[in-house]
Amino acid sequence: MTDAPTPPQKPTDTELEILQILWQHGPCTVRVVNDEQNKVKETGYTTTLKLLQIMHEKGLVTRSEESRSHLYQAAVTEEDTQKRLLDRFLDTTFRGSAMKLVMQALGNRRTSQDELDQIKQLLKKLEDDSSKPTP
Amino acid sequence: MTDAPTPPQKPTDTELEILQILWQHGPCTVRVVNDEQNKVKETGYTTTLKLLQIMHEKGLVTRSEESRSHLYQAAVTEEDTQKRLLDRFLDTTFRGSAMKLVMQALGNRRTSQDELDQIKQLLKKLEDDSSKPTP
DNA sequence: ACAATTATACGAACAGTTTCGTAAAAGGAA
DNA sequence: TTCCTTTTACGAAACTGTTCGTATAATTGT
Structure with a gap:
């Protein structure tokens, strides 16, 4: 093991919205998360991408890079x-x-x-x- | 009447801490609020002052300028x-x-x-x- | 009256969050 | 291969919230 033992960070409002999507849908591509966000509020694709990348750095989500479209998954339970x-x-x-x-x-x-x-x-x-x- | 009919703003975390102080103490000078804050976390006097001024602009607090030390009071109920x-x-x-x-x-x-x-x-x-x- | 203290006002620095433009890589279709 | 689409990566701008330095005015004490 190298890092990320505990992610006891308080998610921001937007991060929480994304977590809700991940909790409800399970592992998602950026595209899916972005589509879900757009049902509520217009959001650029790269905006969603950036958020997920930041959340990944923070340890709030994990991601699988097996396929070209990375799959993001909540790393904390609801x-x-x-x-x-x-x-x-x-x-x-x-x-x-x-x-x-x-x-x-x-x-x-x-x-x-x-x-x-x-x-x-x-x-x-x-x-x-x-x-x-x-x- | 001139303005401030409804202050339906969401207070920030720090603003909420100050509101708590005002709710518990009633009208306070900046000094008193600052002293209270310092019981929990070191806070510069002008920092408290600035916060109260901003909260005043937002309509979260009212103030009496009768004496030199202004008295701030919560404008929203707990x-x-x-x-x-x-x-x-x-x-x-x-x-x-x-x-x-x-x-x-x-x-x-x-x-x-x-x-x-x-x-x-x-x-x-x-x-x-x-x-x-x-x- | 003068110095020291205490207050307000203001602006700027700083930090964190969110948004987006742009570039580069990967893949698919013609 | 070449073109078009989709994706990731990166960096910078736009915002918001917090902190503080500094200037200035009011008050107090000697």
């Missing part, structure tokens, strides 16, 4: 990234109060009964765990 | 800002799924029984409301 960003967001915006955030998130948006049930289930589990923390 | 930022964060990071965010937030951090109770109460209220949406 959940890890969400967790990292959520931690940061919670601290900077809600001063660490998960509860305030949860209350706002549930209050602001319409949540389906099915989703509410899932949350209730999690709450029950959290309460059970807290009664026997270290088994 | 809750409005949290709501705005949460909406954006939810879309960019969790693709709009409030549930996924809530599950992560509750799962990642230790939440007290009291807080869990508050959330359960909110869930009950949400379920009640959904049965009679428009009274």
Whole structure:
């Protein structure tokens, strides 16, 4: 092994958009990523290319150069990234109060009964765990 | 009235840190804000001053120039800002799924029984409301 | 009144991000 | 082969956000 042990970098907004595309599509060529971006916002092809190259340097994506069109792939999982960003967001915006955030998130948006049930289930589990923390 | 009807701007990270200080302390002089910042991270006085001036231009803060040391005050409420930022964060990071965010937030951090109770109460209220949406 | 301190204003340097023009290499079709 | 298309690589411009040096004005103390 030579390098890139941990890529604990905070992706920028645009980088996150690209990661979303990669998470949803799996390995993609620059062309595919660019097409996806253009569905939302006009973006030059070399702009997308450059971004992917930079993300590669940062270790956010890996790439296969086997075929002429390189295949880019997310090097970080969606959940890890969400967790990292959520931690940061919670601290900077809600001063660490998960509860305030949860209350706002549930209050602001319409949540389906099915989703509410899932949350209730999690709450029950959290309460059970807290009664026997270290088994 | 002349201007500044709505300041719907997304504060930068540093601006948010300053807003937090203003929300916690109420109207502050540059000196006070700078002292607070220095408790966390060394920051030059004129750096703080410049930031506050820019935030003033953007309409994020108001200022009173009555005394020589101007008094700066948040022009946006903490809750409005949290709501705005949460909406954006939810879309960019969790693709709009409030549930996924809530599950992560509750799962990642230790939440007290009291807080869990508050959330359960909110869930009950949400379920009640959904049965009679428009009274 | 004078010096020292403290404030504001302003502009410029710096760093990071995003965009794009242009060149060069690779491949495919005529 | 030669031409056309697609791709990568590279560098520089355009932006944004942050930091700070310096000038100037107001205030205080001696």
